[in-house]
Amino acid sequence: MTIPAFDSILNVLPTHLGDPRKPNDLSPYPCTVDEVCGRFATSGPRKAILDGFLNLRRELFKLGxxxxQWLDGSFLEDIEAQENRDPKDVDVITFISKPVSQADFLTLQSTSHWLLDRNATKQQFSVDHFVVHLGSSPRLLVDLSRYWYGLFSHRRDGLWKGMLSVELVDQADDVAARVTLGGAP
Incomplete structure (x- = not known):
């Protein structure tokens, strides 16, 4: 799916593409990391944020x-036109399917504590990063999905907005994204 255009008045991604009863037309819109870079690498600050995001993904791949991931925040808005400023970071929720077991996930957390440290990931990668382990209890998964969708689908002023979804399974897309950013893979 192509990343939708910004709403011409509100400068945000739409929450749906016409009929909100059609699941394929709803936010979060599936896309590739390369498409994200192609669409949003429109300035030096945006390219730096995308570089940090790709670096975070590289570290996640190294950990297996x-x-x-759901992407959102002012990075996915035309914040330059709306508020006359650059975005500071990109908001990302990583839904982890591997490692599969809760025990393995807890081991990952203890050995790679930076993964859940918002301040560390924001400073090092320009990513406001959150994690949801898909091996959690069904009730917790529903509650977390409801919370994050509700939070990410609105701006602070209450305006509805769309978000993007990218897979975290194939490093080839990240290599293509690096080329799109103008860097070496």
Missing amino acids: VEGF
Whole structure:
């Protein structure tokens, strides 16, 4: 799916593409990391944020993490037109499917504590990073999904907005994204 255009008045991604009863037309919109870079690498500050995001993904791949990520925040808005400023970071929720077991996930947390440290990931990668382990209890998964979707689908002023979803399983897409950013893979 192509990343939708910003709403011409509100400068945000739409929450749906016409009929909100059609699941394929709802946010979060699936796309590749390369498509994200192609669409949002429009300035030096944005390229630096995307470089940090790709670096975070590289570290997650090194740890054997797989899953998918929801992207949001002012980075996915035309914040330059809306507030006359650059985005400071990109908001990301990593839904982890591998490691599979809760015990293995807890081991990952203890050996790679930076993974859950928002301040560390924000400072090092320009990513406001959150993690949801898909091996959690069904009730917790529903509650966390409800919370994050509710939070990410609105701006602070209450305006509804869309978000993106990218897979965290294939490093080839990240290599292509690096080329799109103008860097070496």
